[in-house]
Amino acid sequence: MKIIKFVLTGVLAGSIVSSCSSDWLETSPTEGIPETALSTAEDLYLALNGIHRKMVSADRGRQGQGGEPGFIICREVGGDDMTWALYTGWHTGNFKWTVNTKDNDSYNYHMWHTYYEFILNCNKILEQWELMSENEQSLDLARYVKGETIAFRAWTHFQLVQYYGFRYDAGKTNTQYGIPIKTSSAIEQLPRNTVEEVYEFINAELIEAAALLEGYKPVDINHYSEKWCMASWPAWP
Numbered sequence: 001m002k003i004i005k006f007v008l009t010g011v012l013a014g015s016i017v018s019s020c021s022s023d024w025l026e027t028s029p030t031e032g033i034p035e036t037a038l039s040t041a042e043d044l045y046l047a048l049n050g051i052h053r054k055m056v057s058a059d060r061g062r063q064g065q066g067g068e069p070g071f072i073i074c075r076e077v078g079g080d081d082m083t084w085a086l087y088t089g090w091h092t093g094n095f096k097w098t099v100n101t102k103d104n105d106s107y108n109y110h111m112w113h114t115y116y117e118f119i120l121n122c123n124k125i126l127e128q129w130e131l132m133s134e135n136e137q138s139l140d141l142a143r144y145v146k147g148e149t150i151a152f153r154a155w156t157h158f159q160l161v162q163y164y165g166f167r168y169d170a171g172k173t174n175t176q177y178g179i180p181i182k183t184s185s186a187i188e189q190l191p192r193n194t195v196e197e198v199y200e201f202i203n204a205e206l207i208e209a210a211a212l213l214e215g216y217k218p219v220d221i222n223h224y225s226e227k228w229c230m231a232s233w234p235a236w237p
Helices: 041-054 067-077 092-096 106-131 140-164 195-212 226-232
Strands: 002-009 011-018 026-030
Touching (some): 041 106, 067 092, 067 106, 067 140, 106 140, 140 226
Antiparallel strands (some): 011 026
16 A cells, blocks of 8 residues: 655655555655645645645754744734833744844745745646546546645745735725735746735635635544635635
């Protein structure tokens, strides 16, 4: 029996786990799993699980970040409801708002890098979904994978525009700079979309995802559902 489990880090990567008997496993890690290996709904579901796994992975040498839970702490510390006057440890730069003006500060660029890494892998999954056979695309699992991947891409753009874009101003045209909208795995420079365009994109994604996830019951709380999409729309603050 051969099981392929994907851990996504910019390019699809993973581990091939082979079992020659029922009582032991031989694991051989590898990188650059060919995207052509993603030919079934089950394959894509494993790849999607890889993104969820990366959300709680501290793989950038910064213990104070620790994936999305660490990013949440960074954003919370940057608010105005905490007092760390004498604190000089982790997140001090976030608290003092000094990391925001430093392009090379890891607490600044790591979020950008990680979130766009998630988006890259979402786009890879969606592109491979389009290449699947019609029989595979017609499966309920395939529909749920597509819906959840779109929801994930919407959520990631939402985090980026809040952190790197100008604040949304209700009732105005919001032509201020947001962040680049990325819907392709192609490596290319893209201009920053306006804040209005980014939020319009996010809401359209959530509506599409909710329709695809209708009736879907996630196996655990890590996965998105129709209820989550509808609770998140509209995304405007």
